[in-house]
Structures are given as C-alpha cells and as structure tokens.
Amino acid sequence: MPYAPTLAWKGLEGPEEAHLVATATQRMAKYSEFLRIPSVSALPEHAADCRAAAEWLAVELRRIGAERVEVSETGGHPIVVAEKIVDPSLPTVVVYGHYDVQPGDPLDLWKTSPFEPIVRDGRMLGRGSADDKGQIVIHLSALEALVGTRGTLPVNVKYLFEGEEESSSINLEAWMAANPERCSGDAVIISDSGFFDGNRPALTVGLRGITYIQVDVRASDVDLHSGSYGGSVVNPANALAAMIASLHDANGRITVPGFYDDVVELTPADRAAFAALPFDEANYLAGIGASATAGESGFSTVERRGGRPTLDVNGIWGGFTGDGSKTIIPAHAHAKISCRLVTAQDPEKISRQLEAALRAAAPAGLHVEVQNLGNGDAFLTPLGDPYLTAAAGALEATFGVPPLYIREGGSIPIAALFQKRLGLPVVLLGFTPPDDNAHAPNESMDLGNFEGGIRAVIRALDAIATIG
Amino acid sequence: MPYAPTLAWKGLEGPEEAHLVATATQRMAKYSEFLRIPSVSALPEHAADCRAAAEWLAVELRRIGAERVEVSETGGHPIVVAEKIVDPSLPTVVVYGHYDVQPGDPLDLWKTSPFEPIVRDGRMLGRGSADDKGQIVIHLSALEALVGTRGTLPVNVKYLFEGEEESSSINLEAWMAANPERCSGDAVIISDSGFFDGNRPALTVGLRGITYIQVDVRASDVDLHSGSYGGSVVNPANALAAMIASLHDANGRITVPGFYDDVVELTPADRAAFAALPFDEANYLAGIGASATAGESGFSTVERRGGRPTLDVNGIWGGFTGDGSKTIIPAHAHAKISCRLVTAQDPEKISRQLEAALRAAAPAGLHVEVQNLGNGDAFLTPLGDPYLTAAAGALEATFGVPPLYIREGGSIPIAALFQKRLGLPVVLLGFTPPDDNAHAPNESMDLGNFEGGIRAVIRALDAIATIG
Numbered sequence: 001m002p003y004a005p006t007l008a009w010k011g012l013e014g015p016e017e018a019h020l021v022a023t024a025t026q027r028m029a030k031y032s033e034f035l036r037i038p039s040v041s042a043l044p045e046h047a048a049d050c051r052a053a054a055e056w057l058a059v060e061l062r063r064i065g066a067e068r069v070e071v072s073e074t075g076g077h078p079i080v081v082a083e084k085i086v087d088p089s090l091p092t093v094v095v096y097g098h099y100d101v102q103p104g105d106p107l108d109l110w111k112t113s114p115f116e117p118i119v120r121d122g123r124m125l126g127r128g129s130a131d132d133k134g135q136i137v138i139h140l141s142a143l144e145a146l147v148g149t150r151g152t153l154p155v156n157v158k159y160l161f162e163g164e165e166e167s168s169s170i171n172l173e174a175w176m177a178a179n180p181e182r183c184s185g186d187a188v189i190i191s192d193s194g195f196f197d198g199n200r201p202a203l204t205v206g207l208r209g210i211t212y213i214q215v216d217v218r219a220s221d222v223d224l225h226s227g228s229y230g231g232s233v234v235n236p237a238n239a240l241a242a243m244i245a246s247l248h249d250a251n252g253r254i255t256v257p258g259f260y261d262d263v264v265e266l267t268p269a270d271r272a273a274f275a276a277l278p279f280d281e282a283n284y285l286a287g288i289g290a291s292a293t294a295g296e297s298g299f300s301t302v303e304r305r306g307g308r309p310t311l312d313v314n315g316i317w318g319g320f321t322g323d324g325s326k327t328i329i330p331a332h333a334h335a336k337i338s339c340r341l342v343t344a345q346d347p348e349k350i351s352r353q354l355e356a357a358l359r360a361a362a363p364a365g366l367h368v369e370v371q372n373l374g375n376g377d378a379f380l381t382p383l384g385d386p387y388l389t390a391a392a393g394a395l396e397a398t399f400g401v402p403p404l405y406i407r408e409g410g411s412i413p414i415a416a417l418f419q420k421r422l423g424l425p426v427v428l429l430g431f432t433p434p435d436d437n438a439h440a441p442n443e444s445m446d447l448g449n450f451e452g453g454i455r456a457v458i459r460a461l462d463a464i465a466t467i468g
Numbered sequence: 469m470p471y472a473p474t475l476a477w478k479g480l481e482g483p484e485e486a487h488l489v490a491t492a493t494q495r496m497a498k499y500s501e502f503l504r505i506p507s508v509s510a511l512p513e514h515a516a517d518c519r520a521a522a523e524w525l526a527v528e529l530r531r532i533g534a535e536r537v538e539v540s541e542t543g544g545h546p547i548v549v550a551e552k553i554v555d556p557s558l559p560t561v562v563v564y565g566h567y568d569v570q571p572g573d574p575l576d577l578w579k580t581s582p583f584e585p586i587v588r589d590g591r592m593l594g595r596g597s598a599d600d601k602g603q604i605v606i607h608l609s610a611l612e613a614l615v616g617t618r619g620t621l622p623v624n625v626k627y628l629f630e631g632e633e634e635s636s637s638i639n640l641e642a643w644m645a646a647n648p649e650r651c652s653g654d655a656v657i658i659s660d661s662g663f664f665d666g667n668r669p670a671l672t673v674g675l676r677g678i679t680y681i682q683v684d685v686r687a688s689d690v691d692l693h694s695g696s697y698g699g700s701v702v703n704p705a706n707a708l709a710a711m712i713a714s715l716h717d718a719n720g721r722i723t724v725p726g727f728y729d730d731v732v733e734l735t736p737a738d739r740a741a742f743a744a745l746p747f748d749e750a751n752y753l754a755g756i757g758a759s760a761t762a763g764e765s766g767f768s769t770v771e772r773r774g775g776r777p778t779l780d781v782n783g784i785w786g787g788f789t790g791d792g793s794k795t796i797i798p799a800h801a802h803a804k805i806s807c808r809l810v811t812a813q814d815p816e817k818i819s820r821q822l823e824a825a826l827r828a829a830a831p832a833g834l835h836v837e838v839q840n841l842g843n844g845d846a847f848l849t850p851l852g853d854p855y856l857t858a859a860a861g862a863l864e865a866t867f868g869v870p871p872l873y874i875r876e877g878g879s880i881p882i883a884a885l886f887q888k889r890l891g892l893p894v895v896l897l898g899f900t901p902p903d904d905n906a907h908a909p910n911e912s913m914d915l916g917n918f919e920g921g922i923r924a925v926i927r928a929l930d931a932i933a934t935i936g
Contacts, residue, residue, distance in 0.1 A: 208695060208698075210695075210795070212793040212795070219758055219759075220756040220757050220758040221756060221757030221758075222756065222757070224756060225877075225878065226778075226780050226782060226806060226808065226877075227676060227678075227808060227876070227877040227878025227879060228773070228876075228877050228878055229756070229773070229877070230676075230773070230778040230780050230808045230877055231763045231764065231772035231773055231776055231777075231778035231808065231877070232752075232761055232762070232763055232769045232770075232772050232773040232877075233753075233756070233758050233760075233761055233762055233763075234758075234760065234762040235780045235781060237712075237780075237781035237782075237783070237784050237803075238712060238713075238716070238779075238780060238781050240709070240784075241708070241709040241710075241712035241713045241781065241784070242709075242712075242713040242716070244705075244706060244709035244710075244713075245706075245709050245710040245712075245713035245714070246713070248706070248710070284700075285701075288688040288689060288690065288692060288697070288701070289688050289689030289690070290687055290688040290689075290701050290702075290833060291687075291832075291833050291835075292701075292702065292832045292833030293700055293701055293833070294700070294701055294702040294831055294832065294833050295699045295700055295701075296699065301700045302700075304699040304700050305696070305697070305698070305699055305700040308699055309699075310694075310698040310699035311706075312694050312698050312703045312705075312706060312797055313703060313705035313706050313709065313786075313787065313798070314694060314705075314787050314788050314793070314794060314795060314796055314797070314798070315705070315786065315787035315788035315789045315790075315794070315796075315798065316705050316708075316709070316784055316785065316786050316787060316789075316801065317784065317785045317786075317789040318781075318783065318784050318785075319781065319782050319783035319784060319804070320782050320783035320804060321783045321784075321785040321802070321804075322783075324841060325680040325782070325804065325806070325841040325842050326782060326783070326804075327678070327680070327782060327806060328782055328783075329780055329782070330781070330782070330783065333784065334789070335705075336787070336788060336789075336793065336794075338694060338793070338795060340694065340695060340698045340699065363762060364759075364760045364762065365758060365759050365760030365761070365762050367759075373792065373793040374793050408695070408696075409693075409694075409695040409696050409697070409698055409699070409700070410693060410695025410696055411695060
C-alpha cells in the first residue's frame with residue numbers, strides 16, 4: 001500500500017526514523033484495519049463494532065509494548081486504557097483519543113465507501129481517518145518506534161481511548177471519578193483537533209464555554225385583538241424584542257451586569273497569536289453567503305470568535321407566523337438565548353446574571369420565566385505553559401514553521417472536563433485541518449500530516465522529559 | 469308575540485307614537501320574518517337566502533312607501549336601494565345597513581336556534597337580531613311611522629342595504645363608483661354599531677385605521693454554528709429584536725420618523741368624551757388575565773386604545789424553536805408588525821415610513837425585505853359636527869341621558885370607505901351594546917333599545933331637517 005506524503009516534514013535524527021520508514025507499510029495496514037471497523041457510537045446496531053474496535057486497540061497496544069492494557073466497562077461503550085510507566089520521577093502524560101466515529105451517511109455524497117479505507121493522492125480516505133482513529137494510530141506508532149528502538153519511553157505515558165466522544169462522552173466523567181489512578185499525571189495531551197487551515201501546524205489553546213437559556217414571557221391568557229387592545233396592554237413580542245435588544249450596547253458589548261467581571265482579558269501575546277492566524281475574511285464570509293462581519297468593537301473577527309464572550313438568540317417565536325395578516329397581540333413570546341463564554345466565566349453565574357438582566361428589562365405586566373438548558377466550561381491553556389511550549393517546539397522542528405495558536409469559538413467538552421476534573425494542563429495536539437472533512441462525507445487524512453504527526457509526538461515526549 | 473322593553477325610553481310627542489304603539493305586534497312579526505331568512509353571505513350554500521333577504525327587503529320598502537326600490541346586482545350578493553325624496557332643498561341622508569349575517573355555528577352554544585327567532589325576557593333572540601337586521605327594521609319602522617302619519621319625511625332619505633358586510637364588503641366600493649347618484653347626499657348614517665356598554669346610548673365617532681407589514685431579515689445562506697460564528701457575524705434574530713425595540717422610546721412613543729406628523733391630536737372635548745366613558749380597568753384586565761395596562765405616556769387607557777396610534781408585533785419567528793437547545797445563529801428571522809392609525813394618518817405613507825425606520829435600524833450585513841400586507845383608513849367624525857349633534861340630541865331626548873362618544877380601537881372599513889369615497893360626514897348611529905353578542909352564539913337585541921331606536925331615528929331626521 002504505497003503512499004506519497006504531500007507535505008515536507010523533517011525526519012527524526014535518531015534510529016526511530018529508520019524504524020518508522022521500515023514499518024511504514026505495516027503501519028498503513030494497521031491503520032486501514034482499524035478504519036474498517038464501523039465503530040459508530042451513536043447507532044445501537046454498531047455496539048458490537050465499537051467493542052470490536054476497543055478490542056482491536058487493546059491487542060495492538062499489547063503488541064507494541066504497552067502495559068496494564070484493559071478494556072474497561074463504562075455502562076456504554078468501553079474505554080481502553082494502557083500505560084508505560086518508565087520512571088516515577090519523570091513527568092507522566094495522559095494521552096486521550098477516541099475510537100468511535102460519526103455515522104457514514106449520507107453515503108451518496110461519498111466518493112468511496114466510508115468503511116473501506118483507501119489511500120489516494122497522498123491521503124487516507126475513510127470515516128475516522130482524521131477523527132480520531134488516525135490520531136490514535138499516530139500515538140501508537142510513536143510508542144512502537146520508541147519502544148522498538150530505545151526499549152523505553154522518555155516519559156511516562158497513560159493512554160485513555162474512549163468510545164463515546166461522538167455521543168457526548170456521556171460515561172467519561174463518571175468513569176474518571178471511579179478510576180482516578182488510570183488518568184492521573186502531570187499533563188494531558190488530547191489529539192482530537194487540528195490545524196487552523198491547510199497544512200500549517202497549530203495548537204488549539206482555547207475553547208469557549210456556554211450557557212443556554214430559554215425565556216418565556218406572557219401578558220394575557222389569550223391572544224388579543226390588536227384593535228381592541230393595541231396600545232392599552234403590554235405586547236409580549238414587542239417586550240421580548242426590547243428585552244433582547246437591551247442585552248447589547250451600540251458597540252456590541254454585552255450589557256448584562258457583571259457579565260465581563262471574570263473574563264481573563266487577552267494579553268498582548270494572545271492578540272499577537274490571533275493576528276498571526278492566516279484568516280481570510282472575504283473567504284470566510286463567502287463560505288456562508290454573508291456580506292459583513294459584525295460584533296464587539298475593539299476586537300478583530302478572530303478575536304471575537306475565539307477570545308471574547310458572546311450572546312446570541314438561537315431561536316425566537318410568538319404570535320401569528322402563518323401566511324397573510326392576523327391582527328393579534330400575542331399572549332406569549334419565547335426566545336432561546338445562549339452565551340459563548342471564555343475563561344474564567346462561570347456558566348451558571350452568567351446564566352443567573354442573564355436571567356436577572358432579562359427580568360430587570362421586562363415591563364410591568366409581563367410575566368417572565370427563565371429556564372437553564374445547559375452549561376459548559378470554557379477551556380484555556382495559557383501561552384507559555386511548559387507542556388504547550390514543548391509541543392510547539394516539536395511541531396516547529398517537524399514541520400519547519402512555528403505552530404499557530406488557535407482559540408476556537410466552539411467547545412470540546414472533554415478538554416474542559418480534563419482541565420476541571422484533573423486540574424492538569426491540557427495540550428490539544430492535533431493534526432487534522434478542516435479540509436479533512438471530519439463529520440462529513442469523504443473524510444480523509446493527509447498522510448504528510450500523519451507521518452509528521454508521529455515525529456512530532458516523539459519530539460514532544462522528548463521535550464516534555466526536560467520539564468521541571 | 470308580546471314583549472316588555474327593559475329600558476325606559478321616551479315616546480314621541482306627535483301622532484307617530486300612537487302609530488308605533490298600534491303597529492308594535494305587526495313590527496315584531498316582520499322583524500321575525502326577516503330573521504328567519506338565513507342570509508349568511510360567507511357560505512355559498514346560502515346565496516339564495518341572501519337574495520331572498522334582499523327581495524324581502526325590497527317588498528317591505530315598497531309596502532311602506534319607499535320609492536325607486538331596486539335590488540341592484542353587484543356580481544356578488546345584491547344591494548337593495550330605495551329612497552324617499554321629499555324636497556330637493558332639504559338635506560339628504562344616506563342610511564346604510566346590511567341584510568347579511570354571520571354563520572349560525574357553533575350551534576351547540578346557542579340556547580335557541582339561530583334562525584328561529586324568539587322573544588324572551590325583553591330581547592329578540594336570533595342571528596342578525598342586532599347585527600344588522602334589527603337596525604334595518606328600526607329604519608324601516610321609522611319610515612313607516614312617518615309616512616303613515618305625516619305622509620312624508622322631514623328630510624330626503626336614500627336607503628342602501630348591502631349583503632356582503634360580513635364578507636368584507638368586497639363589491640361595495642365598485643358598486644358605489646358605478647352608481648354615484650344612488651348614494652349621494654349630505655350625510656351618511658350607518659346603523660351597524662352600538663352602545664359602549666350596557667344600555668347607555670352612544671355614538672361611535674372614531675375608528676382606527678391600520679397598516680400591516682412583514683419584515684424578513686437574513687444574514688447568511690444557512691444557519692450557522694454559534695461557536696464558530698458567534699460574535700463574528702450579524703445574528704438576524706438579535707438584529708430584528710433591536711430593530712423592533714428601536715421603534716418605541718422609553719415613554720411608549722413610536723419613534724418612526726414622521727409617524728405622528730399627520731395625527732389629529734385629541735381636543736379637550738375629545739379627552740372629556742374619553743373621560744366620560746364608564747371604563748372599568750380592573751374588569752378589563754381581569755377579562756383577559758392581564759395584570760397591568762401599558763402604552764404611550766400621557767394618555768389614559770381608553771385614549772390610547774381609541775385615539776392614539778400604535779405599533780404592535782403580531783408575530784415573530786426565527787431559528788430553532790423546538791424542545792431543548794440547538795446552538796445555531798439563525799440564517800433569517802421574521803416579524804409581522806401592524807400599526808393602528810388615527811385620522812389623518814395615511815396607511816400607505818406610514819407603511820413606507822416604518823419600512824424606512826426598520827432599514828435605518830438594520831446593521832451592516834443584514835439583508836432586509838419588507839412587504840405590505842394591507843392598509844385601512846382611520847375614520848373620525850369630529851365632535852360638533854351638526855349631523856352628529858342632531859343624532860346626539862335625538863338619543864338624549866329618547867333615552868334621557870346624553871350619548872357617550874366612543875372611539876373604537878378596531879376598524880369598520882365601510883365607515884372609512886363612505887367618508888373617503890363620498891366625502892360626507894358619517895354618523896355611526898347604532899343601538900347594540902356588546903352584550904348583544906353580535907358574531908357570537910345567542911345574539912339578541914334588547915327590545916327597549918330597538919323601540920327607543922325607532923324614536924331616536926325619527927327625532928334625528930327631524931333634527932337634521934333644521935341643519936343649514
């Protein structure tokens with residue numbers, strides 16, 4: 001199964017390089033084997049496939065020298081754990097990945113079959129090739145090369161590969177609480193993210209948190225005739241619009257009292273990292289059919305998206321929404337509103353502040369109910385963190401350019417979970433740019449990134465060995 | 469068919485009173501005959517009944533001495549016209565009523581059968597007893613008594629009874645344009661409205677106009693992930709809320725530029741008339757389950773409802789409105805907005821001003837479309853109008869108290885149509901309070917109001933004879 005990497009990456013200086021070159025064909029075969037297992041966690045008919053993928057991983061981990069390999073039950077799909085503890089005085093890194101994948105459909109949009117992996121044009125095509133089986137194979141290959149050449153690792157490593165990441169990791173937190181020793185260490189490397197764009201290496205250092213509420217307002221028992229009642233009673237739709245409008249000022253800043261109190265402001269280094277991103281605004285807008293960017297004054301678009309909190313209406317409804325005209329004053333109106341949050345905003349506190357602001361903006365005669373529909377913590381690895389610096393150095397040594405530092409607008413709940421639950425620094429060391437089509441038809445992985453990724457992981461573990 | 473009027477009213481001083489007393493039983497029989505015809509204009513299966521009601525009216529008008537009686541085709545249900553021109557130098561009054569009625573259903577909520585009229589407890593029960601056949605019979609009875617005693621009328625009268633009022637009078641305007649001579653005169657009396665509450669006489673002097681628009685806003689081609697795009701592009705739902713909120717100030721005044729330019733402000737006499745209305749705010753709120761009135765500062769609730777323009781959202785929608793949370797920025801959002809208008813606001817002009825205000829309030833990057841869904845003119849008969857004064861004097865002489873002057877929040881399109889099309893003063897001289905249940909089950913007419921109404925019409929015609 002030959003392949004031609006599309007990106008230049010720099011090989012290792014030591015004997016691991018020769019080992020990796022020698023095992024390249026076998027590696028591709030293992031990678032393909034893994035991808036052939038349709039371990040779709042969301043579909044009950046694939047439960048056995050998920051278990052098969054876990055068992056495949058356990059066999060492979062044992063083959064390449066991992067210890068205490070276990071397929072650990074969770075109540076859902078199992079978690080595969082393993083470790084290689086070489087010296088308790090060395091740093092211990094917890095490596096996270098997931099063996100479950102998104103469903104293959106819509107099948108008609110795939111150029112190949114999602115669970116029949118194939119190498120084409122320097123890429124591995126198939127569901128899970130990028131998200132996240134390919135990245136697990138990167139770690140396994142690094143382990144195999146190190147053990148196969150040095151007989152040991154430069155640091156202690158604990159592997160934790162779950163099978164429910166595409167199903168909201170519903171059993172992970174409870175499993176971690178029940179198995180603290182299997183996930184304790186000095187830092188966490190999550191390889192489930194990627195490059196900012198194209199093939200330039202990147203480290204995701206920030207993810208936003210969220211709080212999500214629904215507000216229901218009511219002024220009368222029934223819809224009212226707008227002639228008989230217009231101008232004499234509160235209109236809940238007008239009132240809700242005014243309440244929502246009151247949550248921003250003219251500069252796009254959120255006016256909820258206390259909202260920014262806990263925000264860790266962007267440092268000059270943070271802003272330099274944002275400015276370094278090769279962000280093409282025209283392309284970004286064209287991709288969604290939009291004509292202008294917008295938002296909080298004083299920040300660039302990438303800063304607003306990745307480094308600043310937001311408040312968005314996700315849905316709004318009330319009154320007559322059919323064709324034509326109906327002259328009513330709605331009895332009630334509703335909105336779903338969510339805030340993307342940044343470190344160190346507390347989602348629950350923000351939710352309460354938002355509710356208070358909405359109530360304060362409501363006119364007399366309007367009955368207001370607010371319910372919280374979900375919270376999630378923000379995640380941030382500060383620039384300058386030694387594990388982050390070690391990873392950055394490994395990426396630069398491998399790919400020839402320093403990595404971009406990305407703060408994503410969305411959330412990867414496990415990142416915040418690891419940071420909050422374990423109290424450890426978390427490094428998001430991933431190798432999949434957006435054009436890998438994770439979650440979409442024709443998912444693939446650039447094999448240059450894949451091979452470079454193995455070298456970068458080895459270099460990162462070597463660099464971590466020099467910390468503290 | 470005996471009956472006992474429930475309200476004291478003052479009989480006429482002349483021989484007409486004895487004539488009316490002598491013909492009371494016959495009058496009830498005719499009234500019942502008319503009500504038995506199920507002339508439901510909205511239901512095609514009742515087309516023949518509508519024609520039968522028109523023919524019944526024509527026969528009756530001829531019997532009691534009207535001239536040039538004609539069942540005039542409209543393309544829909546016919547219009548019945550007649551006249552009694554006694555002296556071209558005297559004022560000519562156009563009397564309007566309608567012989568069509570609302571459907572009888574829901575039949576299970578009627579205590580009697582809607583088209584089997586019956587007198588009970590001093591009221592005539594049956595569909596059309598109040599709206600509007602009873603009021604037509606009042607005019608016919610006045611004509612019969614005057615011709616039967618004096619052999620003539622004190623003024624010229626043209627009768628115009630249409631058959632499509634409950635179907636939006638769809639053919640009336642075209643018919644009026646084609647038959648100008650049959651509806652020309654010095655003033656119009658519309659008897660299709662009524663008392664404010666209970667049995668106290670009232671004159672409706674104002675009705676609000678309306679303009680109704682839909683605004684559609686869009687910022688992208690598809691719903692966007694609120695993590696990846698939150699804070700970086702316009703959110704159409706937030707923007708629409710802000711645009712709507714911008715249309716009112718903190719005092720409940722509408723901020724649309726030019727909105728109040730053409731408003732005829734309330735005079736001290738207008739405000740005195742509003743203050744005289746027996747309005748029970750607690751009862752009004754309790755009836756709709758509301759806890760407070762609201763609206764434009766500086767005006768009472770009845771003033772705001774009847775004498776001031778408004779701007780209400782009738783419906784709003786956009787984004788995710790299902791159960792639970794979905795983290796999207798909607799691609800588009802929508803609202804239906806209508807304004808109730810007062811004299812002399814031009815609905816089309818207000819519609820354009822509203823559109824301009826919405827566009828001015830829209831942020832860059834938001835695509836805004838506005839469509840007009842309907843306009844209707846306001847109606848106002850100024851206090852002090854001589855025809856209004858004549859009617860008021862007739863009501864006071866008959867019922868013993870001066871009438872209330874009502875400005876309704878809703879619309880009676882024909883009133884504005886007569887005022888605009890004919891350029892004549894219009895007097896809404898009606899005898900049906902809300903508890904007559906027009907449009908509802910168990911419609912009825914208080915026979916005290918009915919008999920008093922005949923006397924009031926005779927007195928009004930006598931008073932009009934002295935004008936100018």
